Amino acid sequence: MTAHLQEETLNPILRSFDHVLSQLSSASPAGKATYQGRMLDTIKRLLKHPDGLAALEPRIAELEQAGIFDGTDWAVPSSLVPGMVGNTLRMAEPRTVVLECISLLRFLSVAQGAQSRPGLPTDHARHFLAQVLAMNLDRILGAHHEAARVKAGELDHAVDALLKHILASVGTEGILGQLVDEVWRVLRQRPIQVDHVKSMILQIALAMNGDGQSFSASDTRLGADRLISALFGPTEMCREDPGLPAYLDRLAAADTGSLQAEASGMARAMHDTGLVSDYHAAFLRFVMESGQSHLVSDALGLSSTGLDSFRCYQALVQQLIHVAVRPGCAQAALGIALMLERGILYSPPIAPSLWRLLGSRLTAACEASLTSAFGSEATPHQRLVAGVMMLLGQPLGIGQGNNPTCQSARALSMWALNDPDYLLWLLAQVSSNDRIIMHFEGQPLDSALLPAGLALHTPLDADPVSVVLVPHLDRIYAEMGRLVAGRGEDPHRWINPELHGWWVGRDFHIAVDITTGKLTAYDQFIRDFHVAYHPLHNGNEPVIHPQPAGIAVTDSQGTFLGWHAISIIRVALDQSGVMRVYFFNPNNDSGQDWGHGIVVSTQGNGERLGEASLPFEQFASRLYIFHDDGLKVASEVPVDEAQIATIRDLALNSWARERQ
Amino acid sequence: MQTKDPQKGYIAILGWSLRCIDALEKFDRRYVIVAPQWAKEYADQHGIPFVSWDFERLNDRSFELASTLKEMGVDVAIPLFEETVEWAGAVNSVLLDNPRLLGQSMLFRDKSLMKRRAQLGGIRVGIFEEAMDHTDVIRFLKRVNQTLLKLDGDPNDPIHFKAFDKAGCLGHRVIRSPDDVAAIADDEFPALLESHLDGWEFAVEAWIKDRKIQFLNISEYVTLGYSVFVPATPKLEKYRAKITEQIEKLIEVFDIDFGFIHPEYFVTNDGTMYFGEVAYRPPGFNAFELMERAYGFNAYQALVLAFDPKATQDELDAFFPTPVKDAVGHAGCFGVYPRRRVVSELSIPPETENDPYFEFHELAPPMETKVTKRTAFGTHWGLVYFFGEDPHRMRDLLRAQEELEFYV
Known part of the structure; x- marks a missing residue:
């Protein structure tokens, strides 16, 4: 939407808003209640508008004076309980959610000193908001729970945006401890997608660099330090986050011992946290390009199993690193390390399949999907190879994103775990023909000819392999459902074995x-x-x-x-x-x-x-x-x-x- | 709070409406609300002057109410709802020492009497008849269609079936066939039957003082029972002079000295006006709110001025804007009926909510999931409000709402 168009859609809302606000503010105490509902509806429209929050903020004091909170539980802010906010925002009917939102904005304006209120000191307001943020980290982290996705309310996006706005305004002080714990909890599940985690770590880092920050709990301090360093300064030579060019200069001047220490430091940080620093990617590329490939296995932190895999398939692995691992796309290093540890390269079809992948040319449609999901920092092919590495290394790290495609995500995970050869074959079909052909009870199903399934759009908030494969799998899954619809029994009886493989129990x-x-x-x-x-x-x-x-x-x-x-x-x-x-x-x-x-x-x-x-x-x-x-x-x-x-x-x- | 002027009238409001109370709180007249017992707690909490009264009990207690109010020093009573119109008539006949007012209010309460009176006064009305039972309805349906020279098997022209004493569209059925007649319950009789007039139906809101129209608003119906907006389109407003004439006739025929009337008319293609019915109380479809939005004056306060015997012509002149010219835009509302038989939640269609004319809605989430079958024009589940500059766009927008689902 262009800025002009947004303004055009915002103005009518503001016109209604001002009219209703004047009605509310001129209403007598007895009549307030009759105008509050329409006021809340108008605010709701404002909240849902991309520029609405900015327009709403300066009007909060006026709204409060007009009596939006009169006669409600929100009338006395000092008696509100932060622990109840999250539930209201999640469960309540829209008008109550809106009321909670403007109540938060009122706290925010007090916390920022824009508005002073007797009975609500600035400190109290800030503390209240910090507690609310800490208890609603899931929304700020952008992690979508099944519960939240199924019940997605019309205001969910607006509320998420509001909480993020509050976080940006009041800072992370006071909520860091919970934030750090939460990030660790998520990372221990080794998700393939870590962007939202990275952005939280960035928030933590900014907060810790900000002044007035004191961590009383040393555990939190340690935990936060480890997260931040794993991303921004995992080793001795990049401890203070000098930037990639300076780091490469240092590497060029370093002696063998220092490089060795860098390699093991990088590996330690990666396996500790599940996060890969851009410095790590730069290091891997540097050692390969400067003829010191013997450091690669140390930099990947390989055990004897992984090391053996690496040695057996050194040319392939180096080529995979060369294509998939680079600053901005560093997580693939973890995928490669974990894939080597799994020993799947020893299965005869895997290595040739990966060579096929490395040599493949993607169709325009695949390239377009990957570019729209991940941008053009890396080529679509590099993204896809990186995605395959991550999926093969972390088969249980795949997530469905905010899409109703749990069946497809589960199938990808199963194949990555159990039948990687088949997974690579499916990928080859799509990347060269834009279609998957699967057979259902002997009858071929061609995903290119089938109508859309459960997901109406290509999932853009998922990993690269999902972005390419899920639209096809989803269509085939839906078609299988249609084929068995008349059988009077649960369709999964037939779909599960046919979709996943012979090894699903009949x-x-x-x-x-x-x-x-x-x-x-x-x-x-x-x-x-x-x-x-x-x-x-x-x-x-x-x-x-x-x-x-x-x-x-x-x-x-x-x-x-x-x-x-x-x-x-x-x-x-x-x-x-x-x-x-x-x-x-x-x-x-x-x-x-x-x-x-x-x-x-x-x-x-x-x-x-x-x-x-x-x-x-x-x-x-x-x-x-x-x-x-x-x-x-x-x-x-x-x-x-x-x-x-x-x-x-x-x-x-x-x-x-x-x-x- | 607005200070009260003891030199001006003391008003009793018959009926409970928070909007009306709010308007009075902000006005300089002293007032008292006469309403059922259930409203007392809210009134006490907010310091609203209150007399509790049961309007469903027999009318023979009306003198008791009148004397109570008289003792308090009240000058005049204003009815808010159809059910309180004759109470106001009875009370005012005592307060203003004018027995004729009671009889007048009975005319307003009975749709059949009202039509006869209009007809006697030379106002054009359609064909109508009282029905005591189902056979009366069948006979009327047949006779009307015979009159129209229909042959057996031709589709019938519809007739209208209306309860005598219900407000607006409540109990209003459109009858096309004997099957429709069979669907009428016994307790809906007696009722008024009317021929169908093919024409453009609209409503008028007129504030009257000293037998003179103080302000006349024309409310354009887009679809009867669904939507209305003010001011009307220029095409309807061009009849304003003719409509004013009609209202002046009504004032004569019904002998109206003061107050507020809300009549409905049809205008046929050749410009002939047919009188439908008239009510002596604020309209149900919240035209008051629409006028406030379009003109900026408070229609409840206007009501008080029209009834208050102590209000002066200067005061009235200063209060009312110039019709159409002073309107800042067109305000409309749409009454929502669920379109499905089973509904679970309220969901404002994005087409509605994202329209630049949309303002807000007063729709309640559904209390029950089963929608009772709509046999007559029943009560809507709430109103959706719009405001904008172009009356034609407003009309089309309101019409478009009829195709949307607000309850799913």
């Missing part, structure tokens, strides 16, 4: 009757799940391939939100002896609260990078679909009735409440 279990939506033979479903997956009931057979499963997502109140696709990775005892299901959630952040004490863990309970986990019973209580390989279990151990009752109660108290 025995299909579902807890819900598809026509009525009611639970059906639920106890048996729970029993079957134990026999299929619980090591103490299935003869200690491990999960062999990642298996698709369906869960009923609930919010922190235990209220049903929707069906969601995940994959079960493994089932095992954690370090404290609790049997847990470790699974992959294609959602961007797996650490979610599903209500009634069921909080998905992402670290500290034996999770590998990117895994989420729950105790077996808790997981089972949210499960509604799973697949089984149909093999006879050697020694089946019966499931305790009490265990079944526990799981049944957990389900019946939440998502299955209305389904009995």
Whole structure:
């Protein structure tokens, strides 16, 4: 939208705003209430306008004097509780959300000294806002939870923008501790996409450089330092963030020992945090270009497994680094390191597939999608190769972005984990022909000829491989759904094995009757799940391939939100002896609260990078679909009735409440 | 708060309206609100002068109300709603010592009496008849269509079925066939039947003092029961002189000395005016709000001036703007009815919300998900307000709203 056009759309809103404001301000105390609703509606339109916030801010004092808060719980700001703000912003009906927004703006104007209010000292206002920000980090971080995405309200973007604006205005003081913890929690899941995390770290860095900052808690200080240094100064020679040209000069003048120290310092920072500094990328390129390739393996922090892979496929790996790793696109270094550690290059088709990828020419459509998602700093081909490296290195780091494509994201993750050869074949089809052909029960489905699926647009907030592949996968998934629509049973019974691969179990279990939506033979479903997956009931057979499963997502109140696709990775005892299901959630952040004490863990309970986990019973209580390989279990151990009752109660108290 | 002038009239308002109270709070007249008991708590909280009264009880207590108000020193009572019109008539006949006012108010309350009176006075009305039961309706439908020289099997011209004493479109049905007749419930009788007039329907709001029109507004209906805006398009405003003549006739025929009337008319293609009905109270479709937006004067305060026996002509002249010329734009509103049978939430269509003329809405989120089947022109679920410069754009915009879903 051009600036002129924005102004043109803003002016009519302001005209209504001024009219309603004059009505409200001239209303008698008895009549105020009749004008507040229309005032809030007008403010809502302003908030949704890109320039609205700027227009609204100078009018806050006038709004308050006019009586927008009169007779509401917001009338006395000093009695407001920061802990309640987040919930209001998320859950309330639009007028209440708007009221909360202008209440925050009122705090902001007091905090900035633009408006003074008896009973609300500047310090108090600032502290209030800091607490609100700290408790709503998810919104500022831009992490989209399933709950938030499903319930996306019309004001969500406006509220996010408001919170970011407040953050920019009051600074990060006071919320840094929580911010740092949150960033660490997200990074421990090793997401492929780290841009929002990087921008938060930048905020932290700016805050810590700002004056008047004091960290009382030394843990926080350490944690923040590690994050900032990993991005902006991971090693001795770039500690003070000298800029890339100065760093390259220093490298050129450095002796062997210093370079060696640089290499291991870079690797340490990368594996500690999951973040790769641009200096790291510059270092890798420098050592390769200056004939010191022996430092590459150290700079990638390879173990003996990774080192062996590297040595076996040195030419390929160097070429991959050469194409994919560069300042501005540095995360691929982590992907390459982790891919080498996985040893997948030893599988015969992988190395040639990667050479094919390196030599491929992308179609114009692929280039256009990649450019519109990532800009033109790196070429689309470089982006794609980097994306493949990250996905192969971090199969559980993929996220669906803010798109309803959990099925596709899950499929990509499974293939990256289990069938990378196939993944590379799909990618080759799209990058050279703009189409995928998959077969459904023998019938070929051509993604180029199918109508759009669940995602209406190319997902632009996802990783490079998703940007290229998801539109095609999504269409095929939707078409498979159409083909089985008349069969009267859940479509995933047929779609899951056909879409993902032969290794998805053909025995299909579902807890819900598809026509009525009611639970059906639920106890048996729970029993079957134990026999299929619980090591103490299935003869200690491990999960062999990642298996698709369906869960009923609930919010922190235990209220049903929707069906969601995940994959079960493994089932095992954690370090404290609790049997847990470790699974992959294609959602961007797996650490979610599903209500009634069921909080998905992402670290500290034996999770590998990117895994989420729950105790077996808790997981089972949210499960509604799973697949089984149909093999006879050697020694089946019966499931305790009490265990079944526990799981049944957990389900019946939440998502299955209305389904009995 | 506005200081009250004891030299000016003391007003009783019959009915509870926060907008009206707000207008009075900001006006220099003393006032008291006469309304049901449930409003007392709010009135007490906000220091609103209040007399609690049950308007649904029998009329024989009207003298009691009149004496109470008289003792308080009240000069005149103003009805806000259809149900309080005859109460005001009864009270004013005592306060102003003019027994004729009660009879006059009964005329305004009964659509059938009202039409006869108009007809007797030489005002053009369509064909009408009272209906006591279903057979009356069938007979009227047949007779009207016979008169129109329709043959058996020709589509009928519709007739209109209206409750005698309900405000606006409440209980108003359009009848085209005997099937429509069968759908009428027994308790909707007796009712008024009218022939359908093919023409342009519009409403007038007129403030009257000393048998003289003080301000006359023409409200243009875009679609009856859905939308209205003021001032009207030039095409309708060109009838202003003729309309003024009609209103002057009404004043004569109904013997109106003062107050506020809200009649509806049809104008046919040849420019003939047909009288529809008239109410002696503010219009339901919130034309008061629209006039405030378009002209900037408070229509409730105008109401007080028109009723107050102590108001002077100078005061009135200074209060009212010049029609059409003084309007800063055109203000319109659209009444929303859910279009689906089952709704779960209020959702303002983006076409509406993003239109530069859109101002705000007063729509409530749905209380129940099942929408009762709309047999008659029922009550809308709230109004959406617009304001802008071009009356034609306004008209098209209001019409376009009819195709949009506000409840999904």
